Amino acid sequence: MQISLVDLGIQYQNMKSEIDEAIASTLTQTAFIGGQRVVQFEEEFARYLGVDHVISCGNGTDSLEILLEVFGVGVGDEVLVPALSWISTSEVVATRGATPVFVDVDPDTYVMDPAQAEAKITERTKAIIPVHLYGHPADMPTLMDIARQHDLRVIEDCAQAHGATIEGRKIGTWGHAASFSFFPSKNLGCYGDGGAMVVPDEPLADQARMIARHGQKTRHDHRLHGRNSRLDALQAAILSVKLPYLEEWTELRIQHAQRYHELLKDVAEVQLPVTQPDCRHVFHVYVIRSPKRDELKEYLAEHGVQSIVHYPVALPFQACYDDLGLRPEDFPVSYQYQHEVLSLPMYPELTEEAIGQVADAVKQFYAR
Numbered sequence: 001m002q003i004s005l006v007d008l009g010i011q012y013q014n015m016k017s018e019i020d021e022a023i024a025s026t027l028t029q030t031a032f033i034g035g036q037r038v039v040q041f042e043e044e045f046a047r048y049l050g051v052d053h054v055i056s057c058g059n060g061t062d063s064l065e066i067l068l069e070v071f072g073v074g075v076g077d078e079v080l081v082p083a084l085s086w087i088s089t090s091e092v093v094a095t096r097g098a099t100p101v102f103v104d105v106d107p108d109t110y111v112m113d114p115a116q117a118e119a120k121i122t123e124r125t126k127a128i129i130p131v132h133l134y135g136h137p138a139d140m141p142t143l144m145d146i147a148r149q150h151d152l153r154v155i156e157d158c159a160q161a162h163g164a165t166i167e168g169r170k171i172g173t174w175g176h177a178a179s180f181s182f183f184p185s186k187n188l189g190c191y192g193d194g195g196a197m198v199v200p201d202e203p204l205a206d207q208a209r210m211i212a213r214h215g216q217k218t219r220h221d222h223r224l225h226g227r228n229s230r231l232d233a234l235q236a237a238i239l240s241v242k243l244p245y246l247e248e249w250t251e252l253r254i255q256h257a258q259r260y261h262e263l264l265k266d267v268a269e270v271q272l273p274v275t276q277p278d279c280r281h282v283f284h285v286y287v288i289r290s291p292k293r294d295e296l297k298e299y300l301a302e303h304g305v306q307s308i309v310h311y312p313v314a315l316p317f318q319a320c321y322d323d324l325g326l327r328p329e330d331f332p333v334s335y336q337y338q339h340e341v342l343s344l345p346m347y348p349e350l351t352e353e354a355i356g357q358v359a360d361a362v363k364q365f366y367a368r
């Protein structure tokens, strides 16, 4: 059997009639931009998170960038970001004309190490963007303490962690603002691009909404220099169909992770994901570590198992940051892990049999 890393097709087939009906009715109503579908999804997602408002936008990258703008981050400022993440997290800092200051990650959970973050704070530091990487919550209680002491804004990057919690409280409700992506393969994904922002402070929330809507307060009244960043009605309709299933899907991801853990825990050469106490890890991806990563990946491919590396080059070592002159010895954990991490197949519809086949292939590789 061929086992792919993710399979969005099974999910669509399982809910085809509901999705097709939502798409067809949106088309019939010809309400493509804005309108009731978008408002409805914003309300539903706000209720899911337990916040007053959600502001939808074009994608997760836009949401991070708009939030930095709302907090006045610009030229001359520094923003702390983890060394291990998808490029969006640091890209948006540079787009604002500010400088990303990379922080190495915790060796067990892969999220930003708060102590190292604090050590990198300077007079120019304005904000921190913690990432709930792979679905594991960043250490928000500690980061918020640090932020309070140094008067910094905290923007949670929740792109990989819809529904994750710390002490039972959802991520996206800990920081001064939060960013979500609905890219198709995220834990809650649409069929194109989509994103959302959470901004508890009402005046700042108004500003974020205006920026995403051409700086408009009301139609033809442009109060500030805005842009166009919208979740379209088709995507909103699709997300409204999917949202009620998110909890069930998340529980399945957690069960799959437990199964992998049971099957692989005795393989001494492989490091399995760790979940901190009090945290709900939502396993956007299931990441293991092995010093023989590349050979293992090849072996798995030969045995019908697709795997992928998140991420083969940590952010400080990307060519676009060459001018910052960052060195591997300054980010030892991220540098080591870029050579060792491997994401195994993970999606809600994955079967027990498939997980067994993946685990067998991993075990066979080490038994050769």
Ligand SMILES: *Cc1c(COP(=O)(O)O)cnc(C)c1O
Residues within 6 Å of the ligand: 059, 060, 061, 062, 085, 086, 088, 089, 131, 157, 159, 160, 180, 181, 182, 183, 193, 194, 195
């Ligand atoms: C996917 C992702 C984003 C941005 O998402 P887009 O919607 O593709 O712009 C941001 N941060 C992280 C960590 C992501 O994984």
